[in-house]
Amino acid sequence: xxxxxxxxxxxxxxxxxxxxxxxxxxxxxxxxxxxxxxxxxxxxxxxxxxxxxxxxxxxxxxxxxxxxxxxxxxxxxxxxxxxxxxxxxxxxxxxxxxxxxxxxxxxxxxxxxxxxxxxxxxxxxxxxxxxxxxxxxxxxxxxxxxxxxxxxxxxxxxxxxxxxxxxxxxxxxxxxxxxxxxxxxxxxxxxxxxxxxxxxxxxxxxxxxxxxxxxxxxxxxxxxxxxxxxxxxxxxxxxxxxxxxxxxxxxxxxxxxxxxxxxxxxxxxxxxxxxxxxxxxxxxxxxxxxxxxxxxxxxxxxxxxxxxxxxxxxxxxxxxxxxxxxxxxxxxxxxxxxxxxxxxxxxxxxxxxxxxxxxxxxxxxxxxxxxxxxxxxxxxxxxxxxxxxxxxxxxxxxxxxxxxxxxxxxxxxxxxxxxxxxxxxxxxxxxxxxxxxxxxxxxxxxxxxxxxxxxxxxxxxxxxxxxxxxxxxxxxxxxxxxxxxxxxxxxxxxxxxxxxxxxxxxxxxxxxxxxxxxxxxxxxxxxxxxxxxxxxxxxxxxxxxxxxxxxxxxxxxxxxxxxxxxxxxxxxxxxxxxxxxxxxxxx
Numbered sequence: 077x078x079x080x081x082x083x084x085x086x087x088x089x090x091x092x093x094x095x096x097x098x099x100x101x102x103x104x105x106x107x108x109x110x111x112x113x114x115x116x117x118x119x120x121x122x123x124x125x126x127x128x129x130x131x132x133x134x135x136x137x138x139x140x141x142x143x144x145x146x147x148x149x150x151x152x153x154x155x156x157x158x159x160x161x162x163x164x165x166x167x168x169x170x171x172x173x174x175x176x177x178x179x180x181x182x183x184x185x186x187x188x189x190x191x192x193x194x195x196x197x198x199x200x201x202x203x204x205x206x207x208x209x210x211x212x213x214x215x216x217x218x219x220x221x222x223x224x225x226x227x228x229x230x231x232x233x234x235x236x237x238x239x240x241x242x243x244x245x246x247x248x249x250x251x252x253x254x255x256x257x258x259x260x261x262x263x264x265x266x267x268x269x270x271x272x273x274x275x276x277x278x279x280x281x282x283x284x285x286x287x288x289x290x291x292x293x294x295x296x297x298x299x300x301x302x303x304x305x306x307x308x309x310x311x312x313x314x315x316x317x318x319x320x321x322x323x324x325x326x327x328x329x330x331x332x333x334x335x336x337x338x339x340x341x342x343x344x345x346x347x348x349x350x351x352x353x354x355x356x357x358x359x360x361x362x363x364x365x366x367x368x369x370x371x372x373x374x375x376x377x378x379x380x381x382x383x384x385x386x387x388x389x390x391x392x393x394x395x396x397x398x399x400x401x402x403x404x405x406x407x408x409x410x411x412x413x414x415x416x417x418x419x420x421x422x423x424x425x426x427x428x429x430x431x432x433x434x435x436x437x438x439x440x441x442x443x444x445x446x447x448x449x450x451x452x453x454x455x456x457x458x459x460x461x462x463x464x465x466x467x468x469x470x471x472x473x474x475x476x477x478x479x480x481x482x483x484x485x486x487x488x489x490x491x492x493x494x495x496x497x498x499x500x501x502x503x504x505x506x507x508x509x510x511x512x513x514x515x516x517x518x519x520x521x522x523x524x525x526x527x528x529x530x531x532x533x534x535x536x537x538x539x540x541x542x543x544x545x546x547x548x549x550x551x552x553x554x555x556x557x558x559x560x561x562x563x564x565x566x567x568x569x570x571x572x573x574x575x576x577x578x579x580x581x582x583x584x585x586x587x588x589x590x591x592x593x594x595x596x597x598x599x600x601x602x603x604x605x606x607x608x609x610x611x612x613x614x615x616x617x618x619x620x621x622x623x624x625x626x627x628x629x630x631x632x633x634x635x636x637x638x639x640x641x642x643x644x645x646x647x648x649x650x651x652x653x654x655x656x657x658x659x660x661x662x663x
Contacts, residue, residue: 100191100192100206101188103191103206103207104187104188104189104190104191104192104210105188107187107188107191107210107211108183108184108185108186108187108188109184111183111184111186111187111210111211111214111215112179112180112183112184113183114183114215114218115179115182115183115186115214115215115218116176116179116180116183117179118179118215118218118219118222119175119176119178119179119182119183119218119221119222120172120175120176120179122175122219122222122225122226123171123172123175123222123225124171124172124175126222126225126226126229126230127167127168127171127172127175127229128168130229130230131164131167131168134164134167134229134233135164137234137237138160138164138237139157139160140241141237141238141240141241142156142157142160142240143157144241145240145241145243146243146244146245146250147240147243147244147245147246147250147251148250148251148252149249149250149251149252149253150252151252151253151255152250152251152252152253155253178221179218182214182217182218182221183214183218186210186214186217187210187211187214188210189210190209190210190213190214191206191209191210193209194206194208194209194210220598223598224594224595224597224598225594227594227596227597227598228592228594231591231592231597232592232593232594232597235588235591235592236592239588254349257348257349257352258349260348260354261345261346261348261349261357262345263354264344264345264347264348264354264357264358264361265341265342265343265344265345265346265348265357266345267344267358267361268340268341268342268343268344268345268357268360268361268364269337269338269341269342270341271341271361271365272337272338272340272341272361272364272365273334273337273338273341275337275365276333276334276336276337276340276365276368277330277333277334277337279333279365279368279369279372280329280330280333280334280372281330283372283376283378284326284329284330286376286378287326287329287376288322288323288326290376290377291322291325291326292319292322295319295322296319333368333372337368340364340368341361341364343360343364344357344358344360344361344364345357347360347389347390351389351390351391353391356389356390356391357389359387359388359389360387360389362384362385362386362387363384363385363386363387363389365382365384366382366384366385366386367386369382369383369384370382435507435513435518436593436595436596436599437599438501438503438505439480439483439484440480440599440600440602440603442483442486442487442501442502443479443480443483443603444603444606444607445483445502446479446482446483446486447475447479447603447607448607448610450479450482450550451607451610451611455547455550456474456475456479456550458611459472460472460474460475461475461604461607461608461611462608463475464476464604465604465605465608473552473554474550474551474554475604475607476591476600477552477584477587477588477591478549478550478551478552478584479550480587480590480591480600481549481550481552481580481583481584481586481587482546482549482550484525484583484586484587485545485546485549485583486502486546487499487500487501487502488525488528488529488532488583489532489537489542490502491529492529492530492532492533495533496508497509498512498526499522499525499526499529507522520589521586521589521590524582524586525586528579528582528583528586531579532579535575535579537576540568541568541572541576544568544573544576545576545579545580548576548577548580549580549583549584552580552581552584
């Protein structure tokens with residue numbers, strides 16, 4: 077929707093919209109007040125039961141994994157045990173209080189947002205949607221939040237601790253703390269806090285009036301012209317509330333600056349310890365003031381620069397920074413040569429930003445597509461689906477890690493062949509730096525995958541090597557099936573095999589980290605359910621017939637025939653027809 081031009085037309089649009097806005101706000105508030113107690117009760121009871129029920133297991137397994145870890149030295153284990161003790165003691169209290177606050181906030185705000193969103197573009201019968209939207213959907217999503225919280229506390233937590241326990245130490249030995257550097261680091265850290273806290277507080281207070289009046293000016297301009305946060309109907313109540321509460325936002329920014337100054341100054345202890353130099357720690361204390369001053373100037377659109385000097389507080393960083401700047405300039409040059417129009421691209425030409433949850437849905441759609449294909453080829457056996465469905469032993473690694481890694485690898489191979497700067501999915505959706513989700517958690521996944529894509533592109537794998545890499549990624553957790561790969565594919569050089577194994581391990585490691593994302597487990601269970609239902613449609617149901625026993629004989633014969641197809645080369649054109657005929661005979 078294009079904003080209106082002209083002062084009087086904008087003012088008339090605002091006055092005409094005001095009664096409509098107030099009616100929606102009152103309706104959304106009433107819905108929020110009614111639903112808030114129920115949502116808060118669901119989240120509080122559900123999350124509290126999970127926290128208290130798993131707390132003994134968390135305590136025991138945390139200490140067990142830290143003590144048995146080969147990556148940590150004895151002194152570091154002792155210090156981490158002390159820190160973990162504080163966290164474990166406070167976790168039930170913080171978790172339950174956080175659940176109450178989140179339940180109250182979500183239970184009230186979700187119906188309000190849904191009420192304003194009900195009158196958005198493309199919806200029929202707006203009047204009915206204003207009353208219905210945000211009621212039952214809010215209750216359902218509160219149960220979803222509890223389920224995702226359970227997955228994080230149960231699956232993600234134990235997966236992270238198992239990795240700490242099972243991973244081998246680095247080549248130079250376990251991580252350890254050098255005790256003789258600790259006292260000096262503590263002194264420099266204390267000095268950093270004493271210098272940074274009062275100085276940053278004065279800087280924040282000095283710039284707060286500018287932030288207050290500049291923010292009010294921009295918000296009122298957007299209000300009259302229906303631009304910025306006032307352009308979307310669902311955002312209008314929060315944007316209007318921002319005008320009233322903007323002084324509190326400025327005060328909150330000052331408080332946040334004061335709190336952050338403590339950690340910013342205390343980080344001088346880390347610099348001193350890492351660089352083994354008190355001089356570098358002192359240089360960091362001065363430079364941190366310059367960094368904060370310049371950062372606040374950028375946020376407030378004030379003149380660039382700072383009155384504080386910035387020193388180099390890292391040793392041997394000049395060459396690395398030069399190489400990084402040279403690499404980034406070359407990358408920008410190549411980008412401009414490939415896409416010269418990007419240098420003059422307007423805001424309207426930018427691709428719409430993809431949302432992390434929508435991107436996860438697309439990724440699991442890819443998994444479903446490739447999963448059905450691999451089941452049809454016999455590469456993924458029905459036992460793998462059933463093992464993941466039952467959840468015994470953590471489920472099948474081939475399905476839980478191998479299948480998502482296989483799907484990501486196919487996107488990497490396609491992107492490398494098309495010389496894409498991002499990641500191309502099977503539906504030709506391209507994820508680039510312009511439209512990728514602006515989310516720190518997503519960056520942990522996206523950046524390593526793009527690096528891996530560039531390395532795959534540089535390797536220029538042959539078709540046989542791509543097939544070997546695909547099967548290796550899929551079956552990395554099954555040594556028995558991995559042994560069949562060498563017999564089925566053309567022989568490769570030993571060095572080339574080692575490089576392909578390294579790629580497979582890295583991609584599986586990235587996928588395993590992604591599997592700990594809060595909503596991934598729920599989506600994975602939905603994927604397994606769809607694959608299981610598809611398996612039943614193709615090969616018949618295994619449910620009891622006429623109250624009798626499960627037809628295990630039929631199921632076992634189907635599994636045996638399908639599994640025989642696993643990693644077999646099609647030597648004759650009639651092999652597929654013979655296998656299909658044998659399957660039809662069984663059915």
